[in-house]
Amino acid sequence: MRYPHSLLTKTLAKTPTGIAGFDEITGGGLPSGRTTLLVGGPGSGKTIFALQFLVHGAQDCEEPGIFVAFEEASKRIVANAESFGWKIAALQRKKLFFLDAQPIPDLVQLGNFDLGGMLAALEAQIREMGARRIVFDALDVVLALLPDPAAKRREIYRLHEWLLGRGLTGLITAKAGADEAHSINQQPFGFMQFMVDCAVILDHSVVLGVSQRNLRVQKYRGSSFDENEMPFLIGNGGFEVAVAHTLVPRSTKVSSERVSSGVKRLDTMLGGGYYRGASVLITGFPGTAKTTLAGAFAEAACRRGERTLFVSFDSDANEVIRDLTSVGIRLDRYLKSRLLRMASARTITGSAESYLMRIKTLAQEHKARCLVIDPVSTWSKSGNDSSAHSVAERLIDWTKCEGITVVCTSLLNEMSRQTEGGSSLQISTLADTWIDLNYVVQAGERNRGLSIIKSRGTAHSNQVRELVLSDAGVTLSDTYTAGGEVLMGTLRWEKESAERVASKVTEAAAKLKRVRLDAEEAELGMRVKALQVELEAKQVEKALLAHTTETRAGELSQGRTRMGELRGADAALPLRK
Amino acid sequence: MTRRARTKAPPKTGADFKFRLYVAGDAQNSAQAIANLTALCKAYLENRHSIEVVNVFREPKRALADGVLMTPTLVKLAPLPAPRRIVGTLSQVRPVLLALGLEIAAV
Numbered sequence: 001m002r003y004p005h006s007l008l009t010k011t012l013a014k015t016p017t018g019i020a021g022f023d024e025i026t027g028g029g030l031p032s033g034r035t036t037l038l039v040g041g042p043g044s045g046k047t048i049f050a051l052q053f054l055v056h057g058a059q060d061c062e063e064p065g066i067f068v069a070f071e072e073a074s075k076r077i078v079a080n081a082e083s084f085g086w087k088i089a090a091l092q093r094k095k096l097f098f099l100d101a102q103p104i105p106d107l108v109q110l111g112n113f114d115l116g117g118m119l120a121a122l123e124a125q126i127r128e129m130g131a132r133r134i135v136f137d138a139l140d141v142v143l144a145l146l147p148d149p150a151a152k153r154r155e156i157y158r159l160h161e162w163l164l165g166r167g168l169t170g171l172i173t174a175k176a177g178a179d180e181a182h183s184i185n186q187q188p189f190g191f192m193q194f195m196v197d198c199a200v201i202l203d204h205s206v207v208l209g210v211s212q213r214n215l216r217v218q219k220y221r222g223s224s225f226d227e228n229e230m231p232f233l234i235g236n237g238g239f240e241v242a243v244a245h246t247l248v249p250r251s252t253k254v255s256s257e258r259v260s261s262g263v264k265r266l267d268t269m270l271g272g273g274y275y276r277g278a279s280v281l282i283t284g285f286p287g288t289a290k291t292t293l294a295g296a297f298a299e300a301a302c303r304r305g306e307r308t309l310f311v312s313f314d315s316d317a318n319e320v321i322r323d324l325t326s327v328g329i330r331l332d333r334y335l336k337s338r339l340l341r342m343a344s345a346r347t348i349t350g351s352a353e354s355y356l357m358r359i360k361t362l363a364q365e366h367k368a369r370c371l372v373i374d375p376v377s378t379w380s381k382s383g384n385d386s387s388a389h390s391v392a393e394r395l396i397d398w399t400k401c402e403g404i405t406v407v408c409t410s411l412l413n414e415m416s417r418q419t420e421g422g423s424s425l426q427i428s429t430l431a432d433t434w435i436d437l438n439y440v441v442q443a444g445e446r447n448r449g450l451s452i453i454k455s456r457g458t459a460h461s462n463q464v465r466e467l468v469l470s471d472a473g474v475t476l477s478d479t480y481t482a483g484g485e486v487l488m489g490t491l492r493w494e495k496e497s498a499e500r501v502a503s504k505v506t507e508a509a510a511k512l513k514r515v516r517l518d519a520e521e522a523e524l525g526m527r528v529k530a531l532q533v534e535l536e537a538k539q540v541e542k543a544l545l546a547h548t549t550e551t552r553a554g555e556l557s558q559g560r561t562r563m564g565e566l567r568g569a570d571a572a573l574p575l576r577k
Numbered sequence: 578m579t580r581r582a583r584t585k586a587p588p589k590t591g592a593d594f595k596f597r598l599y600v601a602g603d604a605q606n607s608a609q610a611i612a613n614l615t616a617l618c619k620a621y622l623e624n625r626h627s628i629e630v631v632n633v634f635r636e637p638k639r640a641l642a643d644g645v646l647m648t649p650t651l652v653k654l655a656p657l658p659a660p661r662r663i664v665g666t667l668s669q670v671r672p673v674l675l676a677l678g679l680e681i682a683a684v
Contacts (some may be wrong), residue, residue, distance in 0.1 A: 099646075100644065101644075104662065106661065107638070107662050108664070108672075108676040110663055110667055110669060110672050110673055110676065111610075111666030111668040111669065112603060113608075113647045113648060113649060113665045113666070114647070115647060115648075116607070116634075116648045117599055117633040117645055117647055118640075120601060120640065121633060121637040121638070121641040121646065124635060124638055125637075125641065142647070145647075307596055
């Protein structure tokens with residue numbers, strides 16, 4: 001893994017060790033042409049550190065190296081190292097030389113001796129292969145043979161001088177218990193710690209039954225370094241020191257692409273979904289459907305064709321799939337098509353560090369773009385209190401660098417309040433989006449409420465919604481508020497049905513009114529018609545009357561004329577028209 | 578087995594004690610070892626021994642091949658059993674004799 005260049009100043013030439021994280025905290029590696037002391041208890045990883053330093057030099061830096069094994073036979077060291085995937089056998093001929101310097105069991109020591117012979121022999125070997133790096137593994141074994149402290153001191157000086165004279169980058173490992181490593185009075189290593197230019201302490205302790213490994217750079221002449229104790233792990237690829245990128249400039253690609261949460265209405269609440277590469281935290285009490293939400297996200301990711309890793313600390317992979325099927329989340333097909341990888345870690349107890357390492361390895365193997373960790377709160381189990389937070393920090397740091405969208409669920413303790421979210425992990429402050437699930441007890445019912453506590457860079461709904469799980473899937477219900485409270489469960493249903501009834505009543509009333517109006521309208525129409533008929537009758541009557549009157553008048557005048565004629569009377573006066 | 582062999586070891590005749598002494602040039606420890614060994618052989622193994630001195634500064638490859646890393650180192654090549662190695666200046670006579678399986682001769 002490549003880390004961005006450190007801000008630590010580079011005043012001194014440094015020799016990279018190839019140990020992830022270590023080169024970063026020292027600003028480049030071990031001091032070139034100088035001696036470094038590596039102190040640690042049994043099984044603290046001294047030999048692996050030393051060997052990795054040499055292998056990296058031989059393999060990647062064109063710097064051949066020599067390994068002087070005082071304690072373990074080189075054959076066994078090589079065999080052990082093969083498990084890290086280091087191709088030592090291939091390097092061994094020209095670039096990596098192992099010198100077996102274990103004291104033979106029947107060796108008798110009588111009087112003073114020195115390491116002159118070994119140094120002479122090494123000198124020849126160095127010249128032959130052009131070695132640039134040298135490791136003296138377990139120097140304490142040979143020093144223990146020396147009769148008095150003065151002699152030990154002298155031999156250390158001799159070695160130191162010799163190393164300086166040759167310009168070799170030297171690494172001396174020595175055993176020390178956890179306590180001894182910290183006390184500077186320890187002879188002769190205390191003295192060695194003063195003499196060398198760089199001292200590194202490896203510590204392996206067990207806290208509440210959980211193994212914790214830590215590395216600390218005690219001194220580094222002529223260079224700044226990170227002084228804190230750093231957790232480290234011996235993983236599949238060797239030594240790995242966990243480093244939080246505190247001072248290092250980030251070159252993380254920030255994406256504004258949205259990815260679906262798997263629940264359509266949640267996407268709406270979030271203004272489109274999670275951001276790609278974001279870290280999402282889902283907190284809640286047991287049984288609040290954290291896993292279901294996480295599963296919905298995984299399914300959505302697979303549907304988009306993105307490789308997904310689902311890490312479950314709670315239950316077996318098959319159980320998770322079965323349980324999710326019951327709410328319509330079908331992950332089995334994606335498991336079959338290898339798009340999804342399930343990892344169950346129920347039985348593992350280990351340091352938070354080792355969990356992270358495992359997850360990293362799995363994710364890299366799987367080339368995952370989406371990651372689900374269910375629940376991440378396992379990390380803060382007893383024994384991991386101190387390291388869990390920094391592990392969580394590094395998890396998020398790492399996923400951001402890789403552009404992996406991560407959904408973590410976190411179990412809340414029944415006793416703790418939601419404001420404490422994530423307890424000792426304190427992951428809630430790191431996460432980009434924090435969704436809280438809780439039970440809302442109302443009218444003798446427990447219902448699941450979902451609220452978005454925060455979502456960086458997104459407008460999001462502030463409403464508490466009810467999360468409804470059914471065969472058909474996961475959805476968020478409409479909200480009904482009454483008296484300042486969100487109604488859920490049966491109350492919501494009641495409200496819904498009451499509303500349905502009410503609307504029906506209104507509808508019926510409207511219909512009735514319409515009918516009544518229709519009737520009235522019809523009636524009025526009828527009346528209009530009747531009146532019309534009456535009017536016509538009247539008009540006819542009127543016309544008839546007029547006619548009759550005229551006729552009568554005509555008849556009258558005619559009749560008068562006729563009578564006059566008949567009477568032979570005088571001509572009538574001219575008629576006025 | 579070894580113990581019995583050792584008790585039977587009292588040498589009687591012949592120049593059959595072969596030693597090889599690896600030294601680091603004229604370093605103090607090495608010079609002392611040469612002196613001590615010579616004196617010891619003269620006292621207890623007169624005319625029955627041979628000493629080969631290997632200077633690892635001059636023959637580093639040989640020391641490497643022989644697995645001799647601490648100087649001075651004395652290797653008893655003969656008589657058998659197995660070659661025995663003594664590291665140090667050989668300054669104390671009795672322990673050296675014991676280590677070489679010469680305790681009877683010493684008494």
